[in-house]
Amino acid sequence: MQPLLRTRPIGVQILLAGLVPAAFGALSGWLLGVNKVAYIVCAVGIAVIGGFIAGFDHDGGREGALRGFVGGALFGGFILILHEATGKAPKVKLPHPAIGLLVVTILGGVILGAMGGSTRHGIEKEGPREGPLIDMKLLKWPEYLGFAGSAVLLGSLFLPWFSTSCGSKPLPGAHPNCNVNSTLHGSYGNFNAFQTYKIMDILLVAACIAPFVLAYILARGHQLTWAPGEVTMIVGMVAGALILLNGIILGRPGGSDAVGISIKPGYIVGLIGANMILAGGLIRQARYGRARKPPGVL
Numbered sequence: 001m002q003p004l005l006r007t008r009p010i011g012v013q014i015l016l017a018g019l020v021p022a023a024f025g026a027l028s029g030w031l032l033g034v035n036k037v038a039y040i041v042c043a044v045g046i047a048v049i050g051g052f053i054a055g056f057d058h059d060g061g062r063e064g065a066l067r068g069f070v071g072g073a074l075f076g077g078f079i080l081i082l083h084e085a086t087g088k089a090p091k092v093k094l095p096h097p098a099i100g101l102l103v104v105t106i107l108g109g110v111i112l113g114a115m116g117g118s119t120r121h122g123i124e125k126e127g128p129r130e131g132p133l134i135d136m137k138l139l140k141w142p143e144y145l146g147f148a149g150s151a152v153l154l155g156s157l158f159l160p161w162f163s164t165s166c167g168s169k170p171l172p173g174a175h176p177n178c179n180v181n182s183t184l185h186g187s188y189g190n191f192n193a194f195q196t197y198k199i200m201d202i203l204l205v206a207a208c209i210a211p212f213v214l215a216y217i218l219a220r221g222h223q224l225t226w227a228p229g230e231v232t233m234i235v236g237m238v239a240g241a242l243i244l245l246n247g248i249i250l251g252r253p254g255g256s257d258a259v260g261i262s263i264k265p266g267y268i269v270g271l272i273g274a275n276m277i278l279a280g281g282l283i284r285q286a287r288y289g290r291a292r293k294p295p296g297v298l
Contacts, residue, residue, distance in 0.1 A: 004059060005067070017067060018074060021070075024042075024046075025082070026078045027042060028042050028082075029081065029086075031043075032082075032088075033083055033087075035091060036091035039091060040201065045205055045209065047105075048112060051068055051112030051116070052116040053116065054068065054071055054112075055113035055119075056116040056117070056120050057116075058113070060118065061114040062117070064120075065111075065117065066113070067109075067117070068109035069113070070109075071113065072108060072110065073102065073105070075105050076105030077102060079105070080101060093199065138219050140287075142229065143211065145280035146215070146236075149236065149274070149275070149276025149279070149280055150207075150208040150209075150211050150273070150277060151273075152272060153274055153277065155269070156193070156267075157193040157201060157204060159265060159270075161193050161196050162196055162247075162262065162263060163191065164184055165260035166178040166180060167188065167189055178260075179259060181259050184261060192266060193270065196253050197246065204274075207238070207239040210231060211232050211277055214229065214284075227285045228285060229280070229284025232277060233280075235281070236274055236277030236278030239277065240274035240278060243270055244271070248263075
């Protein structure tokens, strides 16, 4: 286990707690004006892992939350600073006003830091245990079902989710056999999830992380305060509900202008991936969860 941050030399403390989140925020701020997918992977996927690891440098949720506050403020602040310096249009819709992004990164940093610090405190309280640091034998087949669901969901985001009636913009004066009024965000053709959504694609990328977080905790042999698989089940359920709502139940993306928009295979594959995550968590909770005790029994 890595040493606590407060036991490291002051220069290393400044590097890890200050320069790393600032540099990572600067990179994300540059990507914000360059590529949507790269920004989401960097600012969501890697940042979530980094926030938890940063909290793991501290003993307890309170210290981890403080580290997350500082890291989240630097990370979000440098995203805005570098993006403003480049002067490029953002590839992802920012909160209005843009300072709202800082609130999101600070809140996320506090939560992730507290989780990391609490996890470390629990490990040290349990004391050293026999066996390997990470024991893959503790994972059951529902965990691997969740892994597969994450891969399917993440891969689906790059596939076409929706298409317009016309595959391309009709030439002036032409009489195509399609609805020329069918556009999505003012364009014609096929659209993957990143091209279709402004916020939901970020949430779906974040949902892909949940099965791996559960598996890591289980493989370390930690005792959970909730039934194993419960959080993964909820994440899969929310992801599936978002997909259904933003495509079928509430209609096609594009609002009132969504005319002749059809569903493509990527949408179905994404729904399958979300339900695989849901099924993995549900089965894990039902088959391998701790047995319930009768009321009044300690």
